[in-house]
Amino acid sequence: MGLLGRLFGGVLLCAASLGLTGAAWGADGASHGDQGVTHMPDVTFTLRTSIAGGKLVFIGERGAITDQVNPDLRVPEGAVVQINLINDDGATHDIAVPDFNAHSDHISGKGAATAIVFRASKNGTFEYLCTLPGHKAAGMVGKLIVGEPSKEVKVQAPQIAHDPSQVGTPVGKRGPQKITVDLLTTEIEGRLGDNSTYRFWTFNNKVPGPFIRVRVGDDVTINVTNPKDSTHIHSIDLHAVTGPGGGADVTQVPPGQTKSFSFKAQHPGLFVYHCATPMVAQHITNGMYGMILVEPEGGLSKVDHEFYVMQGELYTAQVHGASGLQEFSLEKLLAENPEHVMFNGSMDALTKVYSMESSVGDTVRIFFGVGGPNLTSSFHVIGEVFDRVYNQASLTSKPLTDVQTTLVPPGGATMVEFKTDFPGQYVLVDHALSRVEKGVAGFLTVKGKADPAIFHSDEPMEMHGH
Known part of the structure; x- marks a missing residue:
C-alpha cells in the first residue's frame, strides 16, 4: 500500500463528527466513543489486518508495536485515543472497543481503511476486536491497557527544537547600528x-x-x-x-x-x-x-506576545512513527514525499517540548515562515481569526484584515497578529490537514475568564494535550 493511502486525516477532531475523505475510507469514516473528544488525539495507533499462523489477526504498524501480532495498546487514563485500521488481507473487517462504545464501519478490499476515536476514561484492561461473526474467535482480538505507561524507551538525544518565544529584542526607536x-x-x-x-x-x-x-x-x-x-x-x-x-x-x-x-x-x-x-x-x-x-524605522507596534514558528519537512527512509535513528532518503526528497512535517524542528516541538501561552485580552504576533524545501503551508489557527496578516511578510504594505488562513510558500514568510478573546487551547496547523498526521501541529493556550457573549455552550469544555 502506498504512503498516501496510509495518511489518516482524522487527527483533527470535533465532538460531533470526524471528516475523512478519500477512496481508502469506509462509508462512514470513523466512529467516536461516547466520551468527549476534543481537537487532537493524545495517542495514535495504526493496525493492519492480516493472516498469521492460520489465524486472522491485527498486526502493529509503526512505532513500538511494529509487526507485533495483536499488540497490547497501552494508554494513560483520560487520553484521547485514535486507532487506525488498514485492510491488508482483502476480507471484510472492522475494529471496535466496546467498553468505550467505539465502533468503526466495515471495510472491504485490500487497501481500505477506517479509524475509531475515543477517550480512555477508566483504568483497566479492555478488548479491541473485529466484530464480524467468527473473527474474534479466529484471532482478531487484542488488549487495550489503560493506566499503564508504555514500555517504549524514550530516546536520550540533544533537543534541537527552537523555543518559539526566543525572538530577540525589538529594535524600538533606536537608530542604525x-x-x-x-x-x-x-x-x-x-x-x-x-x-x-x-x-x-x-x-x-x-x-x-x-x-x-x-x-x-x-x-x-x-x-x-x-x-x-x-x-x-x-x-x-x-x-x-x-x-x-x-x-x-x-x-x-x-x-x-x-x-x-x-x-x-x-x-x-x-x-x-x-x-x-x-x-x-x-x-x-x-x-x-x-x-x-x-x-522598519521606529520598529514594530508593541504586542503582548511574539512567537517564532517555522514549518519544515524531513524525508526519511523509515516511515513516520518508526523508532531509532531515521535516515535521509534522497528518493523521497526528489519525489517531494516527506515522512515528517513539523513546526520548529521536531514532531512535538510546539505541543509538548515548548508552550505558547497568552491571556484573554492579550495581543499575539506570530512570525511564521516555511523552510521547506518543498511544501507550501496553509497556515491556520483553529478557533482564531487573524486580525492582521502582513502578506508575503511585507511590513510596508497595508495588512490584510480578518483572515482565516494564509498561504506561505517555501522560502517565504508572513507576520500575523490577533487578540486572544476567549480561553482555550488553540491549534496551529497547516490546513492541508493530512500533514497533521505527519506531525505539523502546535498549541497556543489562552488563560483567563470566559465571556459568554463571545462564545457559549451548555456542553462541557475540555482542554487536553501535552
Whole structure:
C-alpha cells in the first residue's frame, strides 16, 4: 500500500463528527466513543489486518508495536485515543472497543481503511476486536491497557527544537547600528520524537536557526563558522541581503574554517535564510533554515506576545512513527514525499517540548515562515481569526484584515497578529490537514475568564494535550 493511502486525516477532531475523505475510507469514516473528544488525539495507533499462523489477526504498524501480532495498546487514563485500521488481507473487517462504545464501519478490499476515536476514561484492561461473526474467535482480538505507561524507551538525544518565544529584542526607536551575527553550522544527532532521532544539520544547534532581528539601515556582519568535525561544506543565503547569492557566494565554508561578509539592511520585512550549498534542498530539509526580521524605522507596534514558528519537512527512509535513528532518503526528497512535517524542528516541538501561552485580552504576533524545501503551508489557527496578516511578510504594505488562513510558500514568510478573546487551547496547523498526521501541529493556550457573549455552550469544555 502506498504512503498516501496510509495518511489518516482524522487527527483533527470535533465532538460531533470526524471528516475523512478519500477512496481508502469506509462509508462512514470513523466512529467516536461516547466520551468527549476534543481537537487532537493524545495517542495514535495504526493496525493492519492480516493472516498469521492460520489465524486472522491485527498486526502493529509503526512505532513500538511494529509487526507485533495483536499488540497490547497501552494508554494513560483520560487520553484521547485514535486507532487506525488498514485492510491488508482483502476480507471484510472492522475494529471496535466496546467498553468505550467505539465502533468503526466495515471495510472491504485490500487497501481500505477506517479509524475509531475515543477517550480512555477508566483504568483497566479492555478488548479491541473485529466484530464480524467468527473473527474474534479466529484471532482478531487484542488488549487495550489503560493506566499503564508504555514500555517504549524514550530516546536520550540533544533537543534541537527552537523555543518559539526566543525572538530577540525589538529594535524600538533606536537608530542604525553595526550588528554582528555569529552562526555555527553543526551536524548533530538530535531528538525527532520520543522514540526517534535524526542527524540534523543546523545553525547554532537549533531548528530553525536563531531569529535575527535588526532594523532598516543597520550594517550587519555575518560570521559563519563550520567546525572541523563537520563532514560537509555549509553556507548561508539570507533573502534580506542584496548581494551575490544573498551571501552564499562568499560563505561556502569548509570544515574548520570561518567566512564572513557584511551587508546593509535596506528593505524592511521578514525574510528566510538557509544554507545554499549543493544539494541545497538536502541542506534545508536537514534543518538549515531560519528567519531574519528587518524592522522598519521606529520598529514594530508593541504586542503582548511574539512567537517564532517555522514549518519544515524531513524525508526519511523509515516511515513516520518508526523508532531509532531515521535516515535521509534522497528518493523521497526528489519525489517531494516527506515522512515528517513539523513546526520548529521536531514532531512535538510546539505541543509538548515548548508552550505558547497568552491571556484573554492579550495581543499575539506570530512570525511564521516555511523552510521547506518543498511544501507550501496553509497556515491556520483553529478557533482564531487573524486580525492582521502582513502578506508575503511585507511590513510596508497595508495588512490584510480578518483572515482565516494564509498561504506561505517555501522560502517565504508572513507576520500575523490577533487578540486572544476567549480561553482555550488553540491549534496551529497547516490546513492541508493530512500533514497533521505527519506531525505539523502546535498549541497556543489562552488563560483567563470566559465571556459568554463571545462564545457559549451548555456542553462541557475540555482542554487536553501535552
